[in-house]
Amino acid sequence: MGRYIVFLCPRCGMPRYAREGQKTAECFYCGLQIKISSAKIRILARTEDSRAAREIVEKLKARRLSYKRLP
Numbered sequence: 001m002g003r004y005i006v007f008l009c010p011r012c013g014m015p016r017y018a019r020e021g022q023k024t025a026e027c028f029y030c031g032l033q034i035k036i037s038s039a040k041i042r043i044l045a046r047t048e049d050s051r052a053a054r055e056i057v058e059k060l061k062a063r064r065l066s067y068k069r070l071p
């Protein structure tokens, strides 16, 4: 069974997830090819399935949007 990691894009800071062991992931927002290596990116969470990873990403996005609304 694959595990998933949740991390932030180093350029735009948007959260996303990828399968653990994957080498790169493209950011859906800024198009950056993110090199997935634990030294370069900040891993926020590890999950056992993609659904849990997606839920964490959605929560992070919602939080980010609410920050934007603050004066």
Ligand SMILES: [Zn+2]
Pocket (backbone or CB within 6 Å): 009, 010, 011, 012, 013, 014, 027, 028, 029, 030, 031, 032
């Ligand atoms: Zn990005």
